[in-house]
Amino acid sequence: MVKSWAFEFFPNPHAHGGEGAAEIDPKLEQDYWNFYMDLWVSAEALGFDGLLLSEHHFGGGYSPSPNILLPAIAQRTKSLRLGVMGNVLPYHTPWRLVEEFAMLDNLTGGRLEIGTSAGIPAELAMVGMSPAEGRARYEESIQVIDQALKNGVINHKGEYWNIENLPVVPPFAQKPEPPKWTTVISVESARKAAKRGSKIATGFISTDKVKEVFDNYKEAAAEAGLEAGPDQLGLRRQVIIDATSVPSEKAEGYKDAFVDMVAAFDKRVIAPGRKALDSDGAHGYAFGDDEFISGSPKEVAEQIKDQCERSGAGHFQVVFAGHQSLEELAMSWKLYGEEVIPLLK
Template sequence: MIKSWAFEFFFASREIEPIIQGAGANPSEEVCNEYASKIIPYFQDYVDLWASAEKLGFHGILMSEHHFGGGYSPSPNLLLPLIAERTKNIRIGVMGMVLPYHNAWRIVEEIGMLDILCGGRLEIGTSAGIPGEFKRIGLDPVEARARYDEALEILDAGIKNPVLTHHGKYWNFDELTLVPRPVQANPPVWTTVISVESARKAARRGSKIVTGFIPTEKVKEVFDAYNEEADKCGNPTGPDMCGLRRQVIFEIDEETAGKSEAFGEMFKSMIAKADDRMATSDRKALDSPGKHGYTIGKEEFIGGTPNQAADEIIEQCKESGAGHFQVVFSGDNTLQELAGNWELFGHYVIPKLNAA
């Protein structure tokens, strides 16, 4: 069985945002009312979509954290209880919380609250973040990585211990009582990785991992290193600890034929401009401390009919050793198109992944 997860970026509306952004400072009440009349239903429609993941057969739904435009997910933890209230069994989380932005001990407290509000269904995901976003706030990637590593120490210890002492470079405290506590005895923890080094670190922590962008051959290398390191540490290994994230663009008629290839070229160009970790034909990927280089493989964009997409997903998961698949639906222009792709994935792809 390959477990299916919906990965949601929650893109900003290109029709709604100009209403408020174009008004500048101190927008009028009229502008705010117009914005509210459109943005509130937009949020509600997305919550409806996320809640549908359970009846469509998804194992879980994961939000993402991004900042400074493009999406409505600067604080994705706020969205999780809304999904939990509308569902019963589906797993819910963020993939992942960008720890360099946050106060580490406070995140532990928030995790406790979220696990309670989600009825013990919380998945704890962390991410080191994106250099392009760090640059916007003057945060050096090397410092961000150091903050991330220290925050992980606090998070891992705080999930297990209700009273916490820590002395490090960025946080120093003694005997903090962290409440409320998670209701799960061992809440699942995930780490986003794109390198062997990061995979080995996650293995030593006992964290599950997920990767994307990189070619399937590289994914296998990352997963093999993870399993090797986890085995040395006596931690769990195998497909249930490893997840593959890919972008799916269904091509079901003449109008959508070739859409995945065209989207892939556009996407790679966009990422190359925003993230200097990505290698291009005229630039090597950076691989200095705090920056792991990567190359986006052609396998990142899965096109074709739903049945063809399912076959490709299964092949990549089996080749790499992934027991989880996180789907990102890309190339959609409207929420209606996105919802239609969720339906196609639920009706045609998930049953094949369940049987794999």
């Protein structure tokens, strides 16, 4: 069985339109927010196991503080798992973020998934933070967060934070702690996540590369005396779905545009000599052809099953792509829920 998670970037509808704040219609803006709230809530009835939001800043997304959205979604759902994939730790004070996680776990009725990320170099640079500083802040934040989740009290001395006997209040609803996820693209980061008992999620890279990353994760987990199987890996992919099939030119057009967009923003793309933020080594990453899944519901399900079986993933995080309108987007969610999820289960 493969569990399905809706992965939501919550795009800024004005990112490429050049509209100023004075030109934005407040009613249309509220309609846009209401549409997405209704869409996210619909995930539960459609059979999704969970909904994952993302944290992005400075233009492309409408979700710089995604944790704020989770309680609103939780109030309108009962079983849907909820999380952020992931909170970008270099932007946050870790002890304060742990308190927020504790509140969210209670407000969601014990449905919180804790996701962390080191961030994107281009976004870090916009606030004057180098990849090296971002990495250092991330690593130290992880130490604080893991200790807080395990002990309920923080004692830490480091470069950025010095904390003594700081209690975490309120207590978490989930015992011993909520599931932890780390966004990775490299073997090094996967091994680090395994040793701290965090699940991993990955995308963009080829399925063969995902398997290599997960094989190393399982090896590191075994060295730490921890079990690792399909439940520890989430595979994220872009999905273009239609009731019958998707014209190849539509899929190829979206693929080319998306890769160009990411490459312009993230200097790690196809850049072997650059310092990658999620690794101590110097490397970049290249998009795999299997990053983009397209076709009818049956065709989409077969591709997902194939990639999950080859990589060892027990979770699939779907990013709905290629739609030209909100109506098309809603139809993609409906098709996936009603026709793909049953095939994956």
